[in-house]
Amino acid sequence: MNESIQTYIRAVGHRARAASRLIGRAETAAKNHALIAIAEALEARADTLTAVNRKDLESGRRRGLDNAMLERLDIDEKRVRAMAEGLRQVAALPDPVGEITGLSYRPSGIQVGRMRVPLGVIGIIYESRPNVTADAAALCLKSGNAAILRGGSEAIHSNQAIAACIRSGLETAGLPADTVQVIETTDRAAVGEMLRLEDCIDVIVPRGGKGLIERIMAESRIPVIKHLDGICHVYIDDRCDMDKAVKIAVNAKTQRYGVCNAMETLLIANPIAPVLLPELVRRLREKGVELRGCPRTLELIPDAVPATEEDWDTEYLAPILSIRVVANLDEALDHIHHHSSGHTEAIVTEDYGRARRFLREVDSSSVMVNASTRFADGFEYGLGAEIGISTDKLHARGPVGLDGLTTQKFVVLGDGHVRE
Amino acid sequence: MNESIQTYIRAVGHRARAASRLIGRAETAAKNHALIAIAEALEARADTLTAVNRKDLESGRRRGLDNAMLERLDIDEKRVRAMAEGLRQVAALPDPVGEITGLSYRPSGIQVGRMRVPLGVIGIIYESRPNVTADAAALCLKSGNAAILRGGSEAIHSNQAIAACIRSGLETAGLPADTVQVIETTDRAAVGEMLRLEDCIDVIVPRGGKGLIERIMAESRIPVIKHLDGICHVYIDDRCDMDKAVKIAVNAKTQRYGVCNAMETLLIANPIAPVLLPELVRRLREKGVELRGCPRTLELIPDAVPATEEDWDTEYLAPILSIRVVANLDEALDHIHHHSSGHTEAIVTEDYGRARRFLREVDSSSVMVNASTRFADGFEYGLGAEIGISTDKLHARGPVGLDGLTTQKFVVLGDGHVRE
Numbered sequence: 103m104n105e106s107i108q109t110y111i112r113a114v115g116h117r118a119r120a121a122s123r124l125i126g127r128a129e130t131a132a133k134n135h136a137l138i139a140i141a142e143a144l145e146a147r148a149d150t151l152t153a154v155n156r157k158d159l160e161s162g163r164r165r166g167l168d169n170a171m172l173e174r175l176d177i178d179e180k181r182v183r184a185m186a187e188g189l190r191q192v193a194a195l196p197d198p199v200g201e202i203t204g205l206s207y208r209p210s211g212i213q214v215g216r217m218r219v220p221l222g223v224i225g226i227i228y229e230s231r232p233n234v235t236a237d238a239a240a241l242c243l244k245s246g247n248a249a250i251l252r253g254g255s256e257a258i259h260s261n262q263a264i265a266a267c268i269r270s271g272l273e274t275a276g277l278p279a280d281t282v283q284v285i286e287t288t289d290r291a292a293v294g295e296m297l298r299l300e301d302c303i304d305v306i307v308p309r310g311g312k313g314l315i316e317r318i319m320a321e322s323r324i325p326v327i328k329h330l331d332g333i334c335h336v337y338i339d340d341r342c343d344m345d346k347a348v349k350i351a352v353n354a355k356t357q358r359y360g361v362c363n364a365m366e367t368l369l370i371a372n373p374i375a376p377v378l379l380p381e382l383v384r385r386l387r388e389k390g391v392e393l394r395g396c397p398r399t400l401e402l403i404p405d406a407v408p409a410t411e412e413d414w415d416t417e418y419l420a421p422i423l424s425i426r427v428v429a430n431l432d433e434a435l436d437h438i439h440h441h442s443s444g445h446t447e448a449i450v451t452e453d454y455g456r457a458r459r460f461l462r463e464v465d466s467s468s469v470m471v472n473a474s475t476r477f478a479d480g481f482e483y484g485l486g487a488e489i490g491i492s493t494d495k496l497h498a499r500g501p502v503g504l505d506g507l508t509t510q511k512f513v514v515l516g517d518g519h520v521r522e
Numbered sequence: 523m524n525e526s527i528q529t530y531i532r533a534v535g536h537r538a539r540a541a542s543r544l545i546g547r548a549e550t551a552a553k554n555h556a557l558i559a560i561a562e563a564l565e566a567r568a569d570t571l572t573a574v575n576r577k578d579l580e581s582g583r584r585r586g587l588d589n590a591m592l593e594r595l596d597i598d599e600k601r602v603r604a605m606a607e608g609l610r611q612v613a614a615l616p617d618p619v620g621e622i623t624g625l626s627y628r629p630s631g632i633q634v635g636r637m638r639v640p641l642g643v644i645g646i647i648y649e650s651r652p653n654v655t656a657d658a659a660a661l662c663l664k665s666g667n668a669a670i671l672r673g674g675s676e677a678i679h680s681n682q683a684i685a686a687c688i689r690s691g692l693e694t695a696g697l698p699a700d701t702v703q704v705i706e707t708t709d710r711a712a713v714g715e716m717l718r719l720e721d722c723i724d725v726i727v728p729r730g731g732k733g734l735i736e737r738i739m740a741e742s743r744i745p746v747i748k749h750l751d752g753i754c755h756v757y758i759d760d761r762c763d764m765d766k767a768v769k770i771a772v773n774a775k776t777q778r779y780g781v782c783n784a785m786e787t788l789l790i791a792n793p794i795a796p797v798l799l800p801e802l803v804r805r806l807r808e809k810g811v812e813l814r815g816c817p818r819t820l821e822l823i824p825d826a827v828p829a830t831e832e833d834w835d836t837e838y839l840a841p842i843l844s845i846r847v848v849a850n851l852d853e854a855l856d857h858i859h860h861h862s863s864g865h866t867e868a869i870v871t872e873d874y875g876r877a878r879r880f881l882r883e884v885d886s887s888s889v890m891v892n893a894s895t896r897f898a899d900g901f902e903y904g905l906g907a908e909i910g911i912s913t914d915k916l917h918a919r920g921p922v923g924l925d926g927l928t929t930q931k932f933v934v935l936g937d938g939h940v941r942e
Contacts, residue, residue: 208903471934471936
C-alpha cells in the first residue's frame with residue numbers, strides 16, 4: 103500500500119514539475135482566462151458541488167466531527183459564489199511574474215536588475231475548508247506556479263469536485279491541467295510522501311491547526327511557509343490617548359476570538375493602569391472576556407484570575423485575556439521579546455520617540471502603532487489575497503500574497519561584455 | 523567531551539542571541555565606528571597576525587596540506603591590508619537596517635509599509651581562508667546581525683588572532699563583544715552542535731568545498747544559504763554576432779577556472795556551429811582547454827574527446843569544456859532545464875525575441891544576454907560585498923549581499939484605527 107502511495111505521489115510530483123515550466127512562462131491573459139473559466143465552472147456546477155458536499159457532511163456527522171468542523175466543511179450556494187468571486191478577484195490582481203526592478207548600468211557597462219519569477223511547485227496541505235482548494239489554486243496559478251493540494255480526508259468529495267472545475271478551467275484556457283493537482287487519496291501516508299519530494303516541490307504551505315503544522319515542521323525536508331502561534335501583544339503606554347487605547351484593546355481582543363491576529367496579552371504601563379484598567383475591564387467583561395492578571399493587575403482588579411507563567415505563552419483563541427502591568431516601555435519590550443510568537447504586536451502611545459523605538463525594536467512580522475492587531479491580514483495590507491501568514495524570517499514574513507509565492511532572479515544585459 | 527562541546531556551543535548561541543538584540547538596534551554610526559576600529563586593530567597587530575599565521579602554516583605543512591590550501595591559509599602583510607580595506611569598504615556601504623519601503627495609506631486609514639530588519643544570528647561555517655573571518659564578521663555586523671564563525675581547524679590560530687581584533691573593535695565602539703564570536707575549539711562535533719541550534723541561529727552560511735556544503739545540508743535543522751554546484755551554460759544562438767560569441771565564450775571559460783561562475787558547458791546552434799566552432803576551438807586550445815563534445819561536435823572537431831552523459835552534469839572547475847550542438851533555442855532551453863545547477867546561464871544572440879524568451883524561461887539565479895557568466899558576482903552586481911551565492915529559490919537568490927542578511931517586517935501606523 104505505502105509503495106503504491108509513494109509511486110502515486112512521485113508521479114504527481116513529476117507531472118507538477120513538468121507543468122510548472124509551462125505555467126511559469128504562460129501569458130497573463132491565459133492565466134486570467136483560466137481563473138475566470140474556473141469561476142464559471144464552479145457556478146455552473148453549483149448544484150453538483152453542494153450535492154457532493156452533502157456526502158462529505160453526512161460522513162463527517164457519522165464520524166462525529168464537531169459543529170465547528172462541520173460548519174467549516176459546509177458549502178452552500180453562497181459559498182460557491184464566494185469561491186467564484188475570489189477567483190475573479192485574483193484574476194483582477196496585477197501579474198507579479200516577469201516584473202523587472204532596479205535595472206541599472208554598472209561601471210563595467212552591463213545592466214543588472216532583478217526579475218520576479220515563480221517559485222516552481224507549491225505544496226499546500228490543509229484541513230476541512232474546501233474553499234481553500236479554489237483559493238490556493240488561484241494564487242498559485244496567478245503567480246505562475248504549479249500546485250499540489252492535499253486537503254483533509256473529511257472534504258475529499260468536495261475537493262475532488264472543485265478539482266474537476268479547476269481542471270476544466272485550465273483546459274478551457276489552453277493551460278496544462280496538471281498545473282493544479284488535488285491528491286486523490288485520503289491515506290495519511292500521502293502527506294509524508296509529499297514532504298519528501300524535495301526534487302519536485304519547492305515550498306510547502308500548511309493551513310490548519312497547530313498539530314498539522316507541527317507534524318509538517320518535524321517531517322518536512324522542503325522549506326515550509328508557516329506560522330505556529332499568534333501570541334499577539336498590545337502595549338498601552340502611559341503617554342497614550344485613553345480613548346484610542348480602550349478602542350484598540352477591545353477591538354484587538356473581541357472583534358474575533360479564534361484568529362491568529364487577536365490580542366492574547368495586554369501590557370499596560372503602571373502609571374496609567376489605575377486610571378485606564380477599570381474602564382477597559384468593564385468593556386471587556388461586557389463582551390464576556392475572562393481576565394487573568396499579574397499580581398499588580400490583581401491589586402487593581404481583585405476579582406481577576408491570577409495568571410500563571412503558562413498564561414504568558416498561551417494562544418487562547420478564546421474570550422480570555424492575560425494582563426500584565428509593566429513599569430515602562432523597556433519592560434514591555436522585554437516581555438514581548440520573551441513571550442511573543444513573532445506574529446503581531448502593537449503599541450498605543452502619543453509619544454513619538456517611544457513609537458519609533460517600538461517599531462524598530464520589536465522583532466515580529468507585523469509591528470503597529472495605534473492600530474488594532476486585527477489589521478494583520480493580506481487583504482487589509484493591500485496584498486489582494488493571502489495564502490497564509492509567516493512568522494519565519496527567511497523569504498516571506500507576515501501575510502503572504504502573490505509576491506510570497508515568487509522569487510527574484512538576477513538578469514544581466516550586455517552587448518558582448520566580458521570580465522577583465 | 524561531546525557533552526562539554528554541546529554546553530560550550532549552546533553558551534555561544536545564547537550569548538549571540540542576546541547580543542543580536544543589541545546589535546539589531548545599534549546606530550549606523552556605532553556599527554561603522556566598530557568596523558573602522560577593527561580595521562585599525564588588524565593593521566596595528568599585523569606583525570602578531572603574520573607570526574601567528576606562520577604557526578598555522580607550519581602545522582599545515584606537517585599535516586601535509588597541499589600547496590593550494592597552504593596558499594589560501596597564508597596571511598602576509600598585503601592580505602592584512604586587504605582585510606582592513608574590506609572592512610572600511612563595508613563601513614562605507616549604506617546601512618540596510620530600518621529602511622522603510624512602500625509605506626502607503628489603505629482604504630481603512632492605516633498606513634502599511636515594510637521595514638528592513640536583521641535576520642538575527644548568522645552562523646558561518648568555512649574552511650581555510652582566515653580572511654573570511656574578517657569579511658563575514660563585517661557583513662553580519664553592518665547588517666545588524668550577531669555572528670557565530672566556525673573556521674577550519676588548520677586556521678585556528680589565525681582566526682583567533684583576527685577574532686581578538688574584532689572583539690577589540692567592537693568594544694572600542696561600545697558594542698557588545700559577543701556580536702561576533704569565533705568558535706575556539708577545532709573539534710568537528712562543534713559543527714554538528716551549531717547545526718542543531720535552531721533557537722539561537724537563524725541561518726547558516728557555509729563557505730567551502732562541496733563536501734562541507736553537502737554535510738551541512740544533510741545535517742542542518744536551520745535554513746542554509748548556499749550553492750552546491752556552478753554548472754553554468756553559454757548558448758550561442760545562430761543569430762549571434764560571432765565576434766561577441768567568441769569573446770564571451772572564451773572569457774566565461776578561461777578568465778578563471780576554479781570559480782563557480784565559469785562556463786562548464788557550451789551549447790551552440792547547429793546552423794552556426796560549422797562556421798563558429800573552428801575559430802572558437804582554436805582560441806580555447808591556445809589557452810590549454812580540453813574539449814569534450816557531443817557526436818555532432820566530434821564531426822566538426824574530430825580530435826575532441828567524446829563527451830559522456832556524466833559530462834553534462836559535471837562542474838569541472840578546470841580547463842575542460844563540454845560542447846553540445848543543439849538544433850535551436852528550444853533544445854538549448856531543454857538541455858539547461860535538465861543539466862543546469864541553477865547558478866548562471868547566458869545566451870549570445872542579436873535576436874530580440876529569443877533574448878526575451880531566454881531571460882524569462884531560464885530558471886537560474888542569474889540569466890544573461892550577451893555577457894560573460896563571470897559577471898555573476900556581488901561586486902560586479904553592485905551589492906558592495908558578497909557573503910556567498912545562493913542557488914536556492916527561497917529568500918536570497920544569486921549573489922548575497924547585505925540585503926540577503928536582512929528580512930522585512932510589516933509596519934502599520936494608525937491613529938486609533940480598529941477593524942470593523
